[in-house]
Amino acid sequence: MTAVVRAIDVGFGYTKFTVGGTAADTRCASFPSLACLSTRDPSASLGAERRRTFAIPIKGVFYEVGPDVALAGDGFRATQIHHRYIDTPEYLALARGAMRSMKVEHIDLLVVGLPVATFAADKAALEKLMTGRHDVGSGKSVQVRKALAMAQPHGALIDYADQHDRVLAMRDEQSLVIDPGSRTFDWLVARGMKLSHKRSHSVDRGVADILNLVADDVSVEIGSTYTSLDSIDHALRTGKALTVYQKTYQLSRMRPMVESIARQAVAAMMRRIGPAYDVRNVILVGGGAFLFRKAVKQAFASHEVLEVKEPMFANVRGYQIAGSNYVAAATQGTGVVVAEGSRA
Secondary structure, eight states: OOOOEEEEEEOSSEEEEEEEEETTEEEEEEEESOOEEESSOGGGSOGGGOOSOEEEEETTEEEEESTTGGGTSOSOOOOOOSTTGGGSHHHHHHHHHHHHHHTOSEESEEEEEEOHHHHHHHHHHHHHHHSEEEEEETTEEEEEOOEEEEEHHHHHHHHHHHHTTOTTTTTTOEEEEEEEOSSOEEEEEEETTEEOTTTOEEESOSHHHHHHHHHHHHHHHHTSOOOOHHHHHHHHHHOOOEEETTEEEOGGGGHHHHHHHHHHHHHHHHHHHOOOTTOOEEEEOSTTHHHHHHHHHHHTTTSOEEEOSSGGGHHHHHHHHHHHHHHHHHHTTTOOOOOOOOOO
């Protein structure tokens, strides 16, 4: 019987979360960070062809979220990409959709993440938002007893140290974690697991800028507005051609522009962190790592750039480890053990 610890990272592109597993093998899942609004519960009228989504009720309306959410929307994809993201009902719906996916009735400690630039300002508000009873739809609820917010790349640092069994070895080492996300390009400087807040930050230069840049060029080529950012993202990740109106669009023509955006983000980071001669570990994580890898390696030509398996889940795996350690420290010697939640 152990405490229920879970982790959620609501990104601008994808919502990532843990669904269980052991300390050595945390199970993770994700779905697009898109919430489709409806005045009625869409799950009540889908019948046998029900899609893999949840209808999350918030203030009298429903937000449909989940792996098949693209089937729920129309041609217009409205995403909340701005610095007050955590204040939106869409953010809360995505977090509750992740909780619903965990299939537990209560969570003793929920660990969540924030961009580095907004961490200090939003930490207390996010922890308050995530604590308490959450209506996750279909008559189900999840009770979160305590929430803990972390800077997003801090989770990745913990995950890297754990994956490579270097927690003790890195105690006196300076590390730089680089986390390109959908909206923000985050980085974190730490000695051991302790953050250097003045050298850590984030800038609004992420994967979304690259996708929108390509979409604008496609729009010029076809003579009408092109908005299928998911198709561009898939083509970039897989290296496959982008097909528009049955014709192949060559993404290679945009490579110089894509690399320019990546270099801009890396240059902003280099100005903030200063000389990197004291950095022992340069760790690249995040779902957008593949688009920024070249620029990072050029900036750190004298370093080996380190990576982790499944970099998109690095943050939530680290949150899960940090949460488990937090609970272990809090209960050590007290004899208090919190029972595992029953399945919803």
